[in-house]
């Protein structure tokens with residue numbers, strides 16, 4: 430970046446088309462960790478860190494896969510604060526709002542104040558303009574490896590030799606060769622209609638754009654409900670990344686997307702099979718530790734000022750059935766035993 434030229438920093442809420450549609454930009458860091466050392470990023474224990482937000486479904490899918498593969502002691506993690514804030518508050522021309530660290534949640538590796546500073550540190554030329562989590566960071570070379578979660582979840586298997594063998598899917602490839610076609614077919618509709626669909630619904634700034642998006646979210650729910658009433662998992666009778674990718678949106682749906690993103694339906698009331706599927710995954714060893722529904726709710730309701738200018742947090746719908754406060758009332762419902770084993774016994 431030459432002097433006088435300013436980086437145009439953007440956030441998700443700036444990525445709008447003229448007709449009010451949310452259009453997500455592509456991730457910019459797309460390198461790969463490899464166990465065989467064939468890239469600049471060899472798989473090593475204690476070398477990498479994942480920066481994440483508890484709110485972010487994309488970041489949390491990397492945490493879920495890390496837990497399922499038993500990599501908690503191999504790759505460390507650093508969380509940001511839930512509420513986004515201006516990253517250059519002293520510059521009136523720079524209105525960027527982003528993820529912050531704090532004394533309670535410090536960046537213990539790079540000592541940055543916010544995620545934007547981390548990106549600017551590794552990229553002083555100003556090529557990056559959107560500062561997202563997750564970030565997979567190489568501590569040895571001080572480089573960002575990847576900020577694309579769909580690729581990070583696939584490269585985590587490269588660390589399998591260091592995995593805790595007692596983890597539910599230690600050494601397992603969640604994108605196995607023989608199921609790639611089925612998984613790709615599921616991801617192809619789950620990403621646009623569901624994972625990104627809820628954002629397209631919530632960020633829409635015209636009635637037409639909202640109607641179109643929310644209709645697709647509902648269609649995706651109906652489609653998943655049908656599949657999960659006929660088979661145990663989305664890509665067949667084996668658990669795969671397609672289930673994790675679906676889960677991270679499902680788990681936030683009733684508490685956050687139904688109200689804050691105006692998706693209006695509730696999984697726990699209208700999609701019993703999707704609900705049991707989400708409970709099954711949430712209850713897999715390690716996964717509960719990758720979901721902080723309180724932090725997530727705080728982020729969405731208090732960071733998107735254009736959607737919720739007074740930062741009013743809607744009361745939890747699960748409060749209606751419980752004497753417990755939030756988030757205990759939420760966990761009470763979601764940690765109740767699921768019926769997936771009974772309905773679809775795993776073939777031995």
Ligand SMILES: N[C@@H](CCC(=O)N[C@@H](CS)C(=O)NCC(=O)O)C(=O)O
Pocket residue numbers: 439440441442455456482484485486487488526527559560561562563576577578579
């Ligand atoms: N393609 C990215 C998307 C990540 C993403 O959009 N993360 C959001 C949080 S949910 C973010 O960090 N947004 C920052 C911003 O909008 O400025 C991935 O899947 O890794």
